[in-house]
Amino acid sequence: MKKILISNIFRDDIFQLGVIINIMINIALWVFLYGRVKSASDPITLQYNIYFGISYMGEWYKIFVMPIIGLLIFLLNYILSYYIYRNDTIAAYFLMVSAVAIQALLLLSAHLITVYT
Template identity: 30%
Template sequence: MLMVSLSLLLNLFSWFWLKSQLPNTSELFLHYNVLFGVNYIGESWKVFFVPLVGLIILSANFFMGWLLYKKDKFMAQVLNFVSILCQIFIIFVAFILVFLNA
């Protein structure tokens, strides 16, 4: 339960970080490529798909782990650990999006 709580806390942090740090403009840079620079500009609300995907991953891993817990406790723990790793990567992407649009 500790790992699920940590994953949820990290996901909430990514939501609040994006909401508080991004400028209030109609369009934002949403994708950056080293070779071509900014190659996707979109509406500002689309930036919240990143933490939404993290929340979907967290929910799916939580429910699969909950169903597997009686049969295989180790696999349930692995799913929860993968949720934490995904949330860390999503926070990394959120930081990149904020600094790209600063």
């Protein structure tokens, strides 16, 4: 069994690119939501359904649950990728790519919630 150091995992270009893209999208999500949502006493739309319209409203700070969830998913996938990388590199890549996809979907949903409602 070969020993993998943390420096070996970061020498892998695909893994390194996945980490950088995840961090950049999560930061963009925080900045986008912070710029769009100002602290206010009025409730804001937190969930929108295409059939019925607004389905959930709440306090302004609850919109920041989305980037927190994205960050937690990234951290979980990063930790799992680190341990899986020793035995199966492809699975570690898949975890990083899936985290990027989830972050992108969260950014898209934040855009749709703040712009179209």
